[in-house]
Structure formats: C-alpha cells, structure tokens
C-alpha cells in the first residue's frame with residue numbers, strides 16, 4: 001500500500017457563534033489517502049493554519065522539508081520509519097512544538113489506515129486491551145461564580161459521571177475566588193465524586209505564576225480533596241512542578257503542552273509530576289504517545305491523555321487508554337462547540353460514566369463529511 005495524498009483541512013466554527021476562548025473552537029483534520037482506496041483520518045489540536053503550512057510546504061533542504069511531500073509513496077504500515085523520517089527531515093525548524101503537532105495528525109491517520117486495512121481496532125494494534133472499560137471524566141470550563149460552579153458540577157454528576165474536571169475560566173480570578181469556586185464544586189459533587197481542577201497557569205494581579213505563590217493556594221485546596229491539580233505553573237517551570245508535587249498531598253498533573261518522549265522525560269524526571277497528560281494530537285501521535293506512556297510506566301506514573309477538540313482526538317485517546325497498563329481516565333470534552341459536537345457521524349458513547357470501547361476497525365469512527373465541508377476554513 002502506498003500513500004498518494006495528504007490533506008490538511010482547517011475547520012472553524014462560524015462567526016455567528018460567539019468565539020469561545022478554548023481550543024475546541026477550531027481545529028485541523030488530516031486525511032491521508034492511499035492507492036488502495038483506504039483513507040485515514042487524524043486531527044491536530046494546534047494552530048490550524050500553521051499546521052497546514054508545515055504539511056503543504058515544499059522542501060527547502062535535506063532537514064528542512066514539508067511533511068506531506070516526505071511521505072507520498074510511503075507504506076502506511078511502516079509508520080515508525082515514517083515518524084523518524086518526518087522527525088529528521090524537519091530537524092532544522094522542528095524537534096518540538098507545532099512540527100510535532102503536525103506529525104501527530106499524520107501518525108494518527110496512519111494508525112487509522114492500518115486498522116482499516118487489517119479490520120482491527122487500534123487498541124488491538126497497540127497491544128490489546130488492558131481494561132474492559134474506561135472511566136470518562138466530564139471535562140468542562142470553570143464558571144466565574146460559586147453558584148455557577150455548583151450548578152455546572154451538579155449537571156455532570158446527574159449525568160452519571162464519577163469524575164469531573166473544571167478548568168480555566170473562573171480560575172483567572174484571585175486566590176480567594178479560586179478557593180470559593182472549588183468549595184462550591186465539592187459541595188455540589190459530594191464526597192464520592194473525583195474532582196479535577198485545571199488552573200491553566202493563568203496569572204493575575206493577585207497570584208503570579210510561580211511555585212512559592214501557588215503553594216499556599218494548593219495547601220488551602222487540600223481540604224476539598226481534589227483528585228488532581230492540573231497545570232498550576234507554566235510548562236517550562238520543571239523545578240517549580242517538583243517543588244509543588246513534593247509539598248502537597250494532591251496529585252499534580254501536566255504535560256498537554258509537552259511534545260515527544262524527550263520533553264516528557266524532562267517533565268517526569270525533573271518536574272516530578274504525578275500524572276502526565278500527553279495530547280495524542282500534539283505529543284507526536286499514537287506512536288509517540290505509546291512510548292511516552294511506557295516511559296511514565298517505568299516511573300510508576302499514570303498517563304491520562306489530554307483531549308479537548310473534536311471526537312477524533314477522543315477516539316484516538318480512548319484506544320490509547322484502553323491499551324496502556326498505566327492508563328486510567330479518559331478526558332471527555334463536553335464543550336458545546338460545533339467542532340466538538342458535529343465532526344463525527346456518531347459520538348463516542350459514555351454510559352454511566354464509562355466510555356464504550358469500539359471494535360470497529362481503525363479509530364472506529366465515521367467522519368461527518370458534510371460538517372467537514374461546512375466548517376472548512378482554508379484561509
């Protein structure tokens with residue numbers, strides 16, 4: 001089998017819908033075509049038009065090449081070799097960041113192709129199911145008042161979720177407001193629901209973003225028993241992460257902005273976090289996410305992939321979490337944006353708080369081509 005064409009299709013919700021301040025408002029879908037008629041899909045949760053340029057760029061020189069033309073004619077089954085080819089062929093301008101994001105979307109599409117060709121779900125190709133079911137956490141934005149935080153938490157508890165994450169939004173306020181939001185959320189959830197809080201490294205006049213400033217806040221939050229605190233610091237502050245992780249009983253999570261096994265090695269070894277959150281559409285794809293999960297496993301660290309865009313990233317993450325021994329939760333984005341809600345013919349199903357694992361081939365999803373055309377935004 002040979003790759004014949006790579007399409008990078010930016011999508012964006014229409015402007016008559018108010019732009020939300022999170023990454024599910026746009027995206028870029030990757031379609032990889034083959035000479036056998038099998039089409040694989042991937043997604044990249046990054047800067048869509050930059051990703052498109054990296055895939056479509058003509059080559060400049062040996063280690064400064066566009067990703068698309070590098071993989072035309074390659075066999076999708078040779079995905080490890082293709083990954084290294086793309087990584088080395090983009091060294092001059094890549095190694096981390098958006099080039100790895102773009103590679104991730106292509107890599108996911110290759111896994112989709114191979115699964116479809118073999119008529120097997122990706123989790124089986126990753127080595128098989130380590131668990132029969134995957135607990136999903138409802139992932140939503142933190143509102144700005146305690147009353148709204150109470151209602152938002154209650155809403156997802158009533159829908160059967162046993163784990164809920166609230167992040168960003170209201171956490172841009174001062175420490176007193178953050179504590180009140182967390183208190184209200186715990187009051188709504190009761191003692192038996194796991195609550196995850198994503199501070200989203202948002203600085204304000206009241207709290208600069210450094211470990212010393214975050215420490216008293218996180219100490220104060222311990223009484224509300226969060227399951228984890230996510231990204232309390234900037235991604236580069238590895239020493240700060242370690243200080244926080246060593247001084248609180250709450251798990252510290254991070255890594256959605258990290259790429260490759262090399263980046264995660266630093267986050268794990270220097271940062272000392274309790275949970276890593278590679279995003280399969282950014283960290284280097286499923287091929288790299290598997291290696292990152294194995295690296296974490298060798299340090300007895302849990303891997304909970306970050307997933308906040310369309311249903312494609314959720315499907316890919318579900319296969320990964322199913323197949324890794326140190327997986328536990330699936331991030332299930334409940335954002336009500338068209339990109340999240342409409343890109344699949346039928347969404348990943350969550351029932352009684354658990355995501356349903358599919359045995360359909362590849363990613364096991366069907367793309368809504370009408371929605372893809374409707375939200376396509378090439379400029």
Ligand SMILES: [Mg+2]
Nearest residue numbers: 198230231256
């Ligand atoms: Mg986050």
